[in-house]
Amino acid sequence: MDSLTLLWYDYLIFILVLLFSISIGIYFGFFAKNNQSDPSEYLQGKKQMSPLPVAVSLTASSTSVSILLSYSSEAYSFGANTFLLIFGMIIAYCANKFIYLPVFYSLEIDTVYEYLEKRFDKRARQLASSIFTICCVCFMSMTIYTPALALSAVTGFKLQYIIVGVSCVCIFYTSVGGFKTVIWTDVLQFFVVLASLLTTLGLAVGSSGGFRQMWHKAVTSGRLDIFEFDPNPTRHSSVWIIVIGYSFTFMSITCVDQIFVQKTRSIRNIESASKALIFFTVGHYFIVVVCILLGLAMYAKYWNCDPVSANFIQKPDQLLPYLVMDVGNQIPGVSGIFVSAIFSSSLSLQSAILNCLSGSIYSDFLKPFVGEIPESRILKLTVLGLGVLCTVLAFVIQYLGTLFHIIFTIVGATGGPILGMFTCGLLVPRINSKATFYGTLSGFVICLSIALPATYYQAQSGQNQYLKPISTSCLNQTLRNETTTDQSKSPWLFQISYFYYSVIGTIVTAIVAFFVSCMTQKKNFHVDKNLISPIARFLVEKAPENSGRSPTLNGYLSIGDAFSGGVATWAPAPRGRRDVGSNVGGDMRVEKETFTTEKYVQWV
Template identity: 40%
Template structure:
């Protein structure tokens, strides 16, 4: 009970009583009688007509961009233009689009709420981006740029075989189908809380607009709508930050309260991997997590849409700076929310029921006197979600087209027909993701499970690409079986961890909070016990110390991606050595330049290489190499 020190003894006695299983009725009596009375005393805040106008204007402009690129000019009549913008895109809009598509409602809503409850350890992602940028520019991107692949998983087929490519595409597709409904649901929940409109009406309308402009305009519409939406999002975040600083008494006062409330304990060097937020767990976890994101299909597709490799490197740097700045704003907003509610916790009073509602409540609270600002900010949150959704629809359609549709139909010779197939895929994917939102809202535990599943699929994918570009001895079968082992192993760890959390045997204890300054003398009820703590207490059937889950099940969620990557790489190398390897020699074009010094000088590049397997030779033919190159293939 050390986390509640500083309150009077009667408070401590109350807390000790409610943590006993036999006193569960005391908790629910307090929650059902006192807290609702407190919530009634807090003024009701909601959207005004200014807010509705701004929100609808944003949706209308996004739709008009899609109409422009879909119905005028070249009309996106080829697969290359639809997916890659004919490789004539500029650095700035591509960089902005990358930032916009990776700043979703999770960043703008979940991160501030997490900082409010658990502190600003998330800020340790900043030092992690330095090695990520270096690894991306000097290890992975040179290979992708040289090969000019439409799908990053096409690389896995060239490096290994079709089986590895299809498995990687399957992981990518599964991850997005589980992630996108959450991206849609979180801001929909926020808008529903602000307007009172049923989320069942909000989701189809907003998603329909996104599907419409993505289907018509392709990558160009995605990039330019992302630019518009990023401008709205950034402007809203900056304005709210300024107003929040003013309402909190200035940066110094906010910082002082954050220090006092233990929200800035960033440099915890405890090596214990079971602790939720330490310097090592966050830094290492983000290094692997960001690296998997940078070689993600949605990123690489845009990296390669600029004309030169130099511009690609500049795009990576701009992307990193942009996402770092926006994420830092989100973290500081979390500190501002703590400064305002440090002594009147909205979760305890019942005003806020879910973490995703905390930031909209804060915005409506501090900015309701500025006409239209609340609507601008909620529109900014939805812009972030739409940017992520549109980019994901575009790249997922490209992946499914390259890796699944063409495997069934064979090459599509007509550019117009190929573009039509891509548009149909976008519509189908968008409709499925929209329908899955109605599943998400009925499965309350799906959000943490889906985030964990994203890490589980990211780890094996990062391991597969790493084996391909830096381990010349990695074989087809070794990499395939290694990635399966990585997926199964981390899935097992995540599943068991979620199970024990559901049983109340593993609880992430938040930082201290209180309700000392709330109306109705709430401090006599629960000065520092939030609703989530109450839930965790009542879910425990006994003393958690009587049973401690296995060590691996208790590791921080930040370690899931590193764990999946390391298991995949280790098993891939081991199995490549153990299993009979009949793969041909690997050509230089498929390996990272950083290991060229370790290669045999006789190893040729792909254009001059003699192939020893029929599927490799057929691949060379289908990619339209010049006749003099094709003549070198051995029969």
């Protein structure tokens, strides 16, 4: 593929975007009126964020390089089935609003995995946090390597220098500025990405004969035949695969993912948080639609000369850069905006992962061992250490070939078991800690046992039989979809669509957890009603009265340092009183109560 030609103004645009990101970090780190020594300020902005910037930040973080490059090539090669993603997004929004968000928002937790310790035990918390950490480190290494590779091809600079330089920018402004820096740099970077996509779309539609011509070619080629109700789970896509599979996948991303929950909990109140979820859903789907239209515009322009089959480019993921090079070279600044957009989406995701991972690792693993070291210093050092680790891994990735596909498969396969773990905890009060641990572990192992071999088989055979028609008549070559692939050698299980991995992981986790819980359940098992989703609290059994005490207690409820299974103990109150509100769970109402420890639970 011919390289893009960047002129001085293209470099200027790219440098200005990086300088703005650095300046935001410097402002919040040294000049803004906030307390960076407070972990709540550093990790969640002291819960004073407004819904709109948080929604834009969530959209920017979810608009990764893979979406920018892959969604457009997906529409070009397989059609616009991804228009149906809106149904999965709406289902995920409703689930988040009514099941997950009310519980997570009301708890005083630094990471979403603290809920698992309160609901189950520390082992469950560390299992989920470990899976999240490993996957995020691998994924962030990919987000460092992929745009660096693109810029290296454009500029001719050495890949190693670009990886180190851009990583240093992200590490600096994230570690110095903390959570508010992540939010506001995401806002800046989102509009850079949006400007780039809309500019490219306008140029592509214009060069292909206008919107009507683009739409006509998409219809006649079958790329808008999106309502295919074939229940076969091995298809590339169908209504059932998109709606069911993406609902679970999007729920695992938006409902129980540490990055998403941390940003949502930074908003002032739960009503504003719910509003931010609506803004995010609209914004994210808008980006998806723009990418789909870019794919259709690509087909309208290259319908008789497929760049992949003609060997102008090596893989479909390079179609969008090729399009920018083709239609934008004559307009000053278009190439610079596009390169800035690629790096903005990468920086946005890197900063979000660094900030959230630092909080997760500190709270779930390091907190008992740091002693008197200030928490803010530990958080910043953790960001620095993670950034260095991911930068080193980015150098390794260039030698691993198909790891890009493998990493995304692992990310999809791990979302289901973790979603199953949280869902069991929130909706099934009788599930205990042992059942949840083994259920999640089983779901994780089974998902990987399917996903990893499937990655190998699909790399060998692919799904070329589902490719939409394309021609290379400009080179007197045959249609790219005339040759169908024989998948008879591939076992049926390994042909299942990757959209269903989250569904499989969630269902396996729930089933195993249910049966293990039935076999290991102890008598008099009770759970704090505040750890159960509001729609399932009617299933919570009322705890028996203790020692004949009346509902008006003069004592305290304590769980010590570890909350296992939600079992509370009652003890007489010592001297001194403290206001705790009018409701201590269930039917027990008190106006004043006394506590001898910092940690307590509300007895149901």
